[in-house]
Structure formats: C-alpha cells, structure tokens
Amino acid sequence: MILPVHIIGSSVLRKVAVDIDKDYQDIKILIENMYDTMHSSDGVGLAAPQTGKSIRLFIVDASPMAEDEPELKDLKKTFINARITEKKGGLTLSSEGCLSIPDIREDVLRYPEITIEYVDENFEKHTEKFEGTAAVIIQHEYDHLEGILFTDKVSALRKKFLKRKLANIAKGSFNRKYKVILGEKYR
Numbered sequence: 485m486i487l488p489v490h491i492i493g494s495s496v497l498r499k500v501a502v503d504i505d506k507d508y509q510d511i512k513i514l515i516e517n518m519y520d521t522m523h524s525s526d527g528v529g530l531a532a533p534q535t536g537k538s539i540r541l542f543i544v545d546a547s548p549m550a551e552d553e554p555e556l557k558d559l560k561k562t563f564i565n566a567r568i569t570e571k572k573g574g575l576t577l578s579s580e581g582c583l584s585i586p587d588i589r590e591d592v593l594r595y596p597e598i599t600i601e602y603v604d605e606n607f608e609k610h611t612e613k614f615e616g617t618a619a620v621i622i623q624h625e626y627d628h629l630e631g632i633l634f635t636d637k638v639s640a641l642r643k644k645f646l647k648r649k650l651a652n653i654a655k656g657s658f659n660r661k662y663k664v665i666l667g668e669k670y671r
Contacts, residue, residue, distance in 0.1 A: 515541070547559065571598050574596070597614070
C-alpha cells in the first residue's frame with residue numbers, strides 16, 4: 485500500500501525518533517508499504533518519520549542509480565534502530581533532494597565514508613561501512629531519524645533564499661506525483 489509522505493512543516497519530521505523492538509505492531513507490513521511508497525515516488529530512500537511514524541526505521545534502494553554508479557546495484561536495505569558510529573574523510577558537497585521537500589535540490593556537506601550499526605527487518609545485527617553515494621543516501625535518511633532535514637544543512641545565505649520557497653511548499657505549493665500530508669506549519 486502506498487502511504488502519504490509528510491511534507492516540511494509536519495511536526496513528526498522534527499522529532500527524534502525512538503527505537504523499536506521486534507514486537508512493534510505490523511513492522512513487516514510497514515516496511516513493505518514504505519518500499520511501495522518509495523518506489524512509486526521515484527525515491528531512493530524513505531524514513532518512517534516521512535510516513536508519520538516517529539520510529540528509528542529507514543529504507544534505501546539505490547539500484548535505480550546503478551546505471552551511472554554500478555556499486556549501487558545491490559544497495560537495497562532496511563535499517564532499524566540505526567546509529568552512525570563513525571564518520572570519515574573531509575566533508576564534500578552532495579546535491580540532494582527529499583520527498584518531504586518537493587521541487588528543491590541543494591548542495592549539502594556530507595562525509596564520504598560512514599560506519600553504521602543497525603538491525604535489519606529480521607532484527608539481526610549488522611555493522612557496515614558505506615562510502616560515496618551510498619554513504620550520502622544513508623546519512624540523509626539517518627538525519628530524518630534525528631529530526632533533521634537536508635535544508636537545515638545548507639549555508640546561511642542559501643537558507644535565506646529558500647525561506648519563502650519552503651514556506652510555500654509547507655502550504656502545498658509544489659509539483660508532485662505522490663500522495664502527501666501537509667504539515668501543521670512551517671518553522
């Protein structure tokens with residue numbers, strides 16, 4: 485089932501998400517619905533807060549990018565209770581967009597390599613290193629669990645230029661091809 489995506493201004497996007505355990509109600513169905521939602525929206529990642537659930541869960545499927553970046557061919561994973569434990573390398577600019585902030589792309593500073601601990605959909609523990617585009621995608625989705633949006637990381641000058649655009653998006657002024665839930669207010 486395709487879920488509506490919460491748009492900037494929705495309070496759930498600003499909360500720090502909470503850990504869950506294997507008894508979380510209908511977790512497998514939620515994960516399946518999140519993949520359906522992400523794929524139907526042409527996204528490569530989706531965090532549970534974007535679907536209105538303030539839990540530490542995000543998914544990525546970067547395989548659509550494999551034509552340009554073959555190393556992303558098998559990057560389809562579910563991350564539960566994730567914690568980034570290490571960030572390496574000098575910060576580099578990455579152009580990013582977000583399903584919760586339609587029609588905006590901005591350059592954001594990200595680490596080129598990360599180590600992350602998480603459990604998968606079967607609640608099996610993993611510790612993995614990711615680099616390059618995979619690391620950027622994961623950091624973006626991880627930020628959603630911390631109540632951070634990618635526009636929070638742009639320069640102060642860009643934030644001033646974006647302020648009106650973001651307020652308009654929060655009010656529903658954007659082009660989109662997927663179901664959304666507008667936020668209560670933009671802050």
